Amino acid sequence: MIKLKDVSKYYYNKGLITSGITKINAEFNIGEFIVITGESGSGKSTLLNVISGLDTYEDGEMYIDGKETSHYGDEDFEEYRKEYISNIFQNFNLVGSYTVYQNIELVMLINGYTKKEARPKILKLINEVELTKYKNTRVSKLSGGQKQRVAIARALAKNTPIIIADEPTGNLDKRAAESVLKTLAITAKDKLVIVVTHNYEQVEKYATRKITMFDGKILEDKIITKTDEVKTDGNLESKKMKPISKLRLGVRNTFNIVPKFLLLLAVFLFMFAAITTEMAGLRENKYEEERVGNNSYLQNKDTSRIIINKSDKSPFTDEDYQKIEALGNISRIQKDDYLEDLSASLYSDYYYISGSVIKRTNQKLDLGRDIEKDNEVVIQMNKENNTIGDPEKILNKEFMYNYQDNTTKLKVVGIIFNDGLDYESIIEVSDNMINEFILNYVISRTTQTLTVNGADTYCNLFYIDSVNDSSIYVNENLNNNSYPIKMVSLSLSNTYVNKVFDLKVEHVLNKYNSKRLTGYSYEENTCYLSKNLIRNTLISDKYQTSVFVKDEVKINDTINDLMNLGYSTYAVKDMLINESATMTYIYNIINLVLMIIILVAMFFISYLIIKLILKSRKNYYTIIRILGGSKKNCKSILKIELYTILNIAFIILTLLVYMIVNGMIDISLRSSLKLLNIKDYVLIYILIFALTYLISVRFGRFIFKESAIKTYNEEEE
Incomplete structure (x- = not known):
């Protein structure tokens, strides 16, 4: 079965070379119950690790069913451990956060069994080691003897030809130790059992062969009971771990240690919150940029405004207005679109007033009286920020309004103070006069x-x-x-x-x-x-109409809806010319660079935090490797665990954003978050997903940079 020919193992530490085993020659066959004894440091555990594929060797050759192994790499030894070796350790090497059932199930899932296939065998083995009433108990709550019985059940569940036990009774009382050894002896009839112990007398009656180690060499190799050699064909069935099993373990690991789950969830929520707020800030900057600018052809530059006409240039009908009103995001429709862009300049010998022209509103007058005649106007102006000075100076004064060669006298009879205005004013006129302005406006075009x-x-x-x-x-x-x-x-x-x-x-x-x-x-x-x-x-006919949206964030959706109805659209926000476009472009580049820096910083900060949180899981992945799980399997389980938490964090973030946007939670971020669309959230998810992938790869390297036994020994220390 196993043959060692001049096998030596050396250890290197700070420039010093020490020998673990030297020139070992031995054969081990199915049906043997081999006991290896010797003083501490004699090399017995090193020999066991080499035989089990947990550690490599430097010299000689180890044959498995006649096949050389000196050329084996990590993946080859992983496959070897999976097919041939079941280990029982002195310290049990169980997953403390798993139940008895889950610990035994773990090794079977690694070896390609499905959950359904594994269940009958697991229950049978638990019954054989007399732990049925503890099957759903976490092993961290079991006694030493109970834990060792779980380890034996796990080794038997794997159903490999070789069982290797390192001090299997070291932590057990006499009765428990006897039960463990008896179970191993029964198993040895059709398997190779190798036991390392300091207490030979305890295991003597079960041994068929005794090997004594001293100073890294075999001092004595004594056959106690001759056994019939059992031939093997050397072709053991090996099944790959099922994807559903990886998913099951990854999801299980997500929740089985609650403090770890909550800490990781907090980290992912922080990552999502940081990128979401940064993205919302960028969108808000862009939104504000679109609202800034000038267009000499437009008097009303309200960015919620969309100018529309019919593609065939025909006039609007009542049916058209009904279709438009039926759209969900419409605040109001200005059928007389010309009303939105009327402007005038009024002048006298001493004063000059310019601004947009609108119908008389219902706003309360601050000075003067209301309009009574068509040649009378009311002026909206900023009380402090205007070109006139004292507003009362223009009250009841006549101003000239020129259109082409026609001059009309208009009298200011009322004033409304409007702090939202700058130097420009708003001129309110009667219904008849507004028609004159409309006519002049259309004639000019x-x-x-x-x-x-x-x-x-x-x-x-x-x-x-x-x-x-x-x-x-x-x-x-x-x-x-x-x-x-x-x-x-x-x-x-x-x-x-x-x-x-x-x-x-x-x-x-x-x-x-x-x-x-x-x-x-x-x-x-x-x-x-x-x-x-x-x-x-x-x-008389309305060829051009303005619609105003309720929610500017959804203005592009409204534009698409209008286009689907057959209208041509011209959004005011797209018609404004930003005179500081170059500076805006530079500002956007700086913001993009800052976001990249934030992402890089977040990656390293998150990695360090996640590494600290997951460091306790290093032992878990070491156990999987010892049980025969590949690095690929371990990395897949790790990624599934992180991706599960990622998705939970994303769902929580989505719910929080929904509540904020809909006013259920009142915070200042609401206006910014409303600007994010589905594509933005997809991008945020992809960014965090990519960061998670990089973190899992980097953490995987940290876990798997050493051999399984070296990692195991580091954890023990």
């Missing part, structure tokens, strides 16, 4: 072409109520003063409208009739058209 006798003609176009829809008043100098002109063509063209009207020349204006017909003094190159015609053509 419409190409107007007057064609006389087939030729485009330059003319200042003004729109008044007194002109018929099908008529036009033309200036006498039009068409080089060659008149009478009977018909002209008017073309109106903008993004949504492209129409041509044939208009009858109703009056030819001169300096004598202009004031009477139009209300305005005579001006050359001036024509007057129907204001009603322009209203009906340009603003």
Whole structure:
């Protein structure tokens, strides 16, 4: 079975070389009960470790079923221990946090059994060693004799051809020791049993062979009872550990030591919290950047605003507005989109007021009175931060408003103080006046072409109520003063409208009739058209609408919903020009570098903490290796344990974030966390998963950098 030929083992410590065993020659066969004795330091335990594959040898050759082993590496010896060796140690080498049942189950799972396959045999062995009533008791609570019986049951469960016992009765009373030896003797009939002991008399009646060691050499090899040699075919069945068994052990290890679990959970929660808050900070910075900027075409730069039109440029209908209102994130719809971007500049001899123009609101006046006439306005302004100084100086004063060549007088009758404004003001006007502003706004964005006798003609176009829809008043100098002109063509063209009207020349204006017909003094190159015609053509239908979202965090989802309904969208946040874009880019790079530094620092800090917490598990993985588990199996179990805690921490984090975002927990992080989306949480999970993987790899190297027996001896020390 096993043959040693001139086998020697040396130990190296601080430059000194000591001999463990020297030139050992021996054969060990199935059916033998071999007792190895000798004084402490004689080499008997070293010989046992070499035979069991827990330690390597430097010289000679060890044959297993006739096969050389001098070329074996760690994986080869792991497989050898798994197939051939069952160990019983003086200090038991049991997993203290496991029950009796789980300790025996462990070795069977390592050897490829399923939970279902292992159960009958485990219960049978527990009964044989008289521990049935303790099967669900943690072994840390058992007596020494009970623990040794668990170790024997575990060795028998493995069902290998070789059982190696190092001082199996050292911690037992006489009765317990006798029971253990009797069990081993019965086992020896079809196995090779090798026992190391100081008390030969205790085991003498069971021994078939006695080997005495001295100074690393065999002093005596005496056959007491001749046994029949049992032949083996050398082809032992070896099954790989099942993935489900690795998962079972990994999950079991997660919870079986509660303080360790809570400490690891705290570490992972810290990792998740740190990266989540950092990510939320980055998202908040980006969000604030998108809200900053300018666009000269927009008066209302509210970043919750989305400007929409229909893809076919047709006007909006009531059905369209109903579809839009049905979307979940809509705060309000501004059907008259032009109202959002109206602006005006008012001036007098001493003062200048500029800002957006809106309909009169219900806000309470701080000074003056409300609007009573169409030429009266209310001004919103910052009481301290304005270009006027004392607001009362402009109260009841008239200001000029120019549009093209048309000048209108507007009187400030009321003032509202608004601390949210800067130097710009808000001009509130009557309903009739707001319509005039809308008309002027649309006209300014419409190409107007007057064609006389087939030729485009330059003319200042003004729109008044007194002109018929099908008529036009033309200036006498039009068409080089060659008149009478009977018909002209008017073309109106903008993004949504492209129409041509044939208009009858109703009056030819001169300096004598202009004031009477139009209300305005005579001006050359001036024509007057129907204001009603322009209203009906340009603003009666709604071609462009603004929608405002409730939650800006979800604005992109709302944009997608609107696009799915067939609308073209223009988010104001994407139309703003950030003049400090270069500095913002540099700032983002710095933030990214800082996040990388934080991740690296977190890796090392977390590794050191997890290493300290898991150091107690080093003995557990050493036991698995001694029982025949591979490094790969140990690493898989370790990763599953860490990944299980990772997932629990992620679930807790997700619940906490949900409660914070939905206002169940009130903390200042709420606004930042609302900016994170599913992709961000997936990225956070991947980052922590990657960190966990790196930590498990690094800790694995720490655990497996030494041989199983050296690690075991270090743990014993």
